[in-house]
Amino acid sequence: MKTRVLLEFEEMQGDTSPEVFFYHFDEKASGLDDFYYLVYASSSDKNGRYDIASVTEDSDGDGDIDKHDKKLYLQLADVFAQFKGFQAKR
Ligand SMILES: [Ca+2]
Numbered sequence: 502m503k504t505r506v507l508l509e510f511e512e513m514q515g516d517t518s519p520e521v522f523f524y525h526f527d528e529k530a531s532g533l534d535d536f537y538y539l540v541y542a543s544s545s546d547k548n549g550r551y552d553i554a555s556v557t558e559d560s561d562g563d564g565d566i567d568k569h570d571k572k573l574y575l576q577l578a579d580v581f582a583q584f585k586g587f588q589a590k591r
């Protein structure tokens with residue numbers, strides 16, 4: 502199955518540290534509302550270093566879901582956090 506992932510900043514708790522959302526779509530997705538899986542990452546120190554991820558997918562494709570899968574999402578969130586131009590201006 503081919504998967505597409507959409508990354509988006511969204512603020513969940515109303516603080517100044519946006520969460521990163523990973524929307525997963527398969528090839529049958531009809532639009533942006535039609536994702537089949539959602540992971541979010543959060544920065545507990547609110548410093549753009551992401552250390553909390555919701556339940557994750559088997560991102561490394563080794564057949565299990567473990568801390569390495571979570572780590573990949575967190576690393577991607579860390580990189581995405583540097584795309585300041587994509588974050589909402591307040
Ligand atoms: Ca937040």
Ligand SMILES: [Ca+2]
Nearest residue numbers: 559563565570
């Ligand atoms: Ca895995």
